[in-house]
């Protein structure tokens with residue numbers, strides 16, 4: 001376990017400690033069969049989610065849950081169980097997260113889009129992020145009928161949400177327009193912060209048996225915006241390519257983006273038809289037997305504070321989001 005540190009977000013104040021205690025207590029009282037799935041994206045000393053916070057969460061999971069990989073799931077839930085998922089497979093999945101998982105003895109599920117992981121193609125939203133980053137210092141940018149302010153985070157977030165809501169062709173057009181405004185293409189060799197886990201490094205992790213791949217499509221589209229044929233292609237090829245790479249069956253799918261609206265009954269039927277046994281969304285929450293839907297699994301997004309995680313486990317997350325008007 002981690003020792004106390006000067007920048008420990010757990011020491012964030014009395015209010016936080018009270019929340020933490022209440023959540024922990026309620027969670028222990030409600031503790032029963034469930035599947036908790038933690039979501040990680042990027043982790044690093046210079047990022048919002050720092051390695052010490054992740055180590056704390058891993059240690060907590062190992063203490064309180066039976067840790068599982070998708071291939072070990074036998075249907076339903078009969079005890080407190082958990083999985084740890086990493087979305088997209090940026091290089092820090094290997095350099096930062098994997099050593100922590102080894103140290104804490106927890107398995108990892110890495111969800112990778114195959115164009116990115118196998119062919120080193122930029123993720124479309126990383127191209128967008130790169131282009132937006134080049135615009136910093138510009139007061140405002142007008143593109144595709146939208147205006148955003150590159151140095152104003154809420155404006156950038158709203159612009160990105162808008163782009164995500166578009167069809168694939170509209171989305172690509174706006175990203176390319178922005179790159180034209182920037183005046184140069186993203187570099188062919190991705191800068192470190194955008195790079196995927198190198199394939200050899202992935203092979204090394206898979207060989208330990210503590211890491212499993214999860215399909216995450218080919219191009220990371222919003223699945224509900226795809227035609228039926230495109231949907232089938234993203235689901236079948238994304239899986240077949242990972243199976244060919246790893247030589248193992250891939251049983252899990254992770255909906256790209258994953259929030260409500262990026263999957264629906266049609267996409268779920270396609271996921272089932274493609275032969276996946278489980279599918280992860282980004283809808284927050286814990287999966288309990290009464291509401292358990294293996295093809296729409298809820299997940300808990302990693303947070304700098306462990307108490308936010310226990311709050312979600314205790315079922316207080318939805319209540320808090322409603323209070324904040326975000327649910």
Ligand SMILES: [Zn+2]
Pocket residue numbers: 087088216220256257
């Ligand atoms: Zn993703």
